[in-house]
Amino acid sequence: MKTLPGKELAAAVRAQTQAEAAAGPQPRLAVVVATADEASLWYVRSIAKAAAGVGIACDLVDLGPGAAPDRIGETLARLSADPNVHGVMMQTPLPAGASAQELAGAIDPRKDVDGANPLSLGRLAAGLPAFPPATAAAVMALLDHYEVELEGRRAVVAGRSTVVGKPLAHLLLDRNATVTVCHSRTRDLASVTSTAEVLVAAVGRAGLIGAAHVAPGAVVIDVGTNPTEDGGLTGDIASGEVAAVAGALTPVPGGVGPVTTALLLRHTARAANLP
Amino acid sequence: MKTLPGKELAAAVRAQTQAEAAAGPQPRLAVVVATADEASLWYVRSIAKAAAGVGIACDLVDLGPGAAPDRIGETLARLSADPNVHGVMMQTPLPAGASAQELAGAIDPRKDVDGANPLSLGRLAAGLPAFPPATAAAVMALLDHYEVELEGRRAVVAGRSTVVGKPLAHLLLDRNATVTVCHSRTRDLASVTSTAEVLVAAVGRAGLIGAAHVAPGAVVIDVGTNPTEDGGLTGDIASGEVAAVAGALTPVPGGVGPVTTALLLRHTARAANLP
Numbered sequence: 024m025k026t027l028p029g030k031e032l033a034a035a036v037r038a039q040t041q042a043e044a045a046a047g048p049q050p051r052l053a054v055v056v057a058t059a060d061e062a063s064l065w066y067v068r069s070i071a072k073a074a075a076g077v078g079i080a081c082d083l084v085d086l087g088p089g090a091a092p093d094r095i096g097e098t099l100a101r102l103s104a105d106p107n108v109h110g111v112m113m114q115t116p117l118p119a120g121a122s123a124q125e126l127a128g129a130i131d132p133r134k135d136v137d138g139a140n141p142l143s144l145g146r147l148a149a150g151l152p153a154f155p156p157a158t159a160a161a162v163m164a165l166l167d168h169y170e171v172e173l174e175g176r177r178a179v180v181a182g183r184s185t186v187v188g189k190p191l192a193h194l195l196l197d198r199n200a201t202v203t204v205c206h207s208r209t210r211d212l213a214s215v216t217s218t219a220e221v222l223v224a225a226v227g228r229a230g231l232i233g234a235a236h237v238a239p240g241a242v243v244i245d246v247g248t249n250p251t252e253d254g255g256l257t258g259d260i261a262s263g264e265v266a267a268v269a270g271a272l273t274p275v276p277g278g279v280g281p282v283t284t285a286l287l288l289r290h291t292a293r294a295a296n297l298p
Numbered sequence: 299m300k301t302l303p304g305k306e307l308a309a310a311v312r313a314q315t316q317a318e319a320a321a322g323p324q325p326r327l328a329v330v331v332a333t334a335d336e337a338s339l340w341y342v343r344s345i346a347k348a349a350a351g352v353g354i355a356c357d358l359v360d361l362g363p364g365a366a367p368d369r370i371g372e373t374l375a376r377l378s379a380d381p382n383v384h385g386v387m388m389q390t391p392l393p394a395g396a397s398a399q400e401l402a403g404a405i406d407p408r409k410d411v412d413g414a415n416p417l418s419l420g421r422l423a424a425g426l427p428a429f430p431p432a433t434a435a436a437v438m439a440l441l442d443h444y445e446v447e448l449e450g451r452r453a454v455v456a457g458r459s460t461v462v463g464k465p466l467a468h469l470l471l472d473r474n475a476t477v478t479v480c481h482s483r484t485r486d487l488a489s490v491t492s493t494a495e496v497l498v499a500a501v502g503r504a505g506l507i508g509a510a511h512v513a514p515g516a517v518v519i520d521v522g523t524n525p526t527e528d529g530g531l532t533g534d535i536a537s538g539e540v541a542a543v544a545g546a547l548t549p550v551p552g553g554v555g556p557v558t559t560a561l562l563l564r565h566t567a568r569a570a571n572l573p
Contacts, residue, residue: 141426145418146416149416149464151400176485203478208474209450215452
């Protein structure tokens with residue numbers, strides 16, 4: 024079995040992004056945060072650090088875990104209207120009572136570098152230019168980097184989130200794959216996932232996908248990032264047993280994750296250069 | 299095999315819509331037309347007639363087959379801004395060079411009664427309130443009318459149009475079906491469609507789906523409306539041979555079609571009563 028790490032691709036995307044960022048006025052990403060969740064704050068700081076590394080300015084706009092939904096929406100709208108800000112991202116989780124989908128409607132689609140606005144998802148589905156969520160884009164970038172054929176092939180996406188599963192289904196359809204979306208209510212999950220030539224797991228349940236879920240030789244992309252007891256990360260794929268069946272598998276950590284951050288920055292540099 | 303006609307359901311929807319329309323100020327639907335295509339004009343006139351039958355005003359705004367895209371977009375925006383118009387629909391085909399997806403962005407989502415604006419599709423995908431395209435809504439209404447179980451079942455949609463296949467995939471996912479979208483580039487179509495407990499054909503190719511494409515007992519919904527040489531309509535399903543295999547099948551004509559028109563009017567009445 025072939026392992027498909029993301030670090031080399033992420034480094035290439037970052038290098039290209041750095042060049043794009045240096046070519047014009049400095050791109051600026053604003054990340055709106057309204058949580059005390061440690062993993063979330065860690066991720067946001069890692070974005071800021073990666074942005075600095077490629078010459079992109081990154082403002083953390085921390086509204087605190089008690090922020091009212093209206094205030095979050097107003098902040099997203101204000102940043103969207105600010106000509107000095109090129110990318111706007113809203114970090115989840117949000118305070119209780121706030122709907123990420125509704126609030127993200129306040130992000131200008133031209134600055135929606137993490138594809139959170141439902142209009143971005145709709146434009147993506149309709150085949151119009153739009154930024155996909157960085158995670159969904161990272162899955163496609165990895166498949167392309169490793170030259171995985173998609174045309175006419177059977178792709179199965181486990182997970183139907185607005186952030187990964189649904190936009191990914193549209194990106195795969197756009198590449199002429201035959202696409203199945205399965206989820207927690209799917210009966211006999213293994214019978215569905217084992218039809219996949221390309222299988223993407225984006226459910227958020229450690230070890231959900233075992234050897235019985237995977238067709239021999241399948242390309243398996245693991246989007247899961249589940250915390251382990253020792254403070255590490257593990258994917259949705261039971262990698263030990265799946266390695267004996269799959270043809271190729273992305274590692275966690277070091278697979279989709281680094282590519283996601285790199286693409287978020289690429290989107291920001293591109294947003295800064297939109298005509 | 300059970301036949302699943304749409305006329306009874308359409309009549310029930312029309313009766314309910316007539317009551318809703320009579321309860322407030324008269325709803326008004328504006329249909330923008332920019333084609334000389336006879337089938338299209340026939341369909342638009344049938345909408346106007348059906349609207350009159352349930353007490354909904356219907357304006358045909360005919361810009362002619364040579365209308366410039368800008369003029370179509372401006373017309374959609376003007377109608378969207380008109381407080382006396384509650385539903386705005388853009389009939390296809392459009393003149394060469396006009397993008398239906400881009401132009402439909404000018405329709406206020408609250409008046410987008412045929413779900414043509416990419417924002418409506420994105421909101422639908424994100425689980426937010428939105429009008430689905432009337433055809434996609436008609437498929438769901440027929441499945442519900444005939445009490446077809448969807449939870450956890452395998453649904454296959456043949457066709458990936460923005461008008462039917464894609465929104466329908468989201469509507470089926472939202473009902474907890476496991477959903478596969480296949481299309482012209484799908485390899486071995488029969489091997490995919492024959493896994494369906496619920497199969498929807500929305501490709502636009504007469505007789506594409508034969509007996510070998512259908513699992514014994516499957517519920518089959520035929521969205522195809524292909525013109526026949528004698529001036530009639532035929533579906534995407536080869537109904538003669540499929541009838542021997544399927545558990546249930548919608549007829550063409552008289553299946554999805556009448557329900558679609560009735561739901562377009564229901565959406566208009568609802569748009570008129572949005573808070």
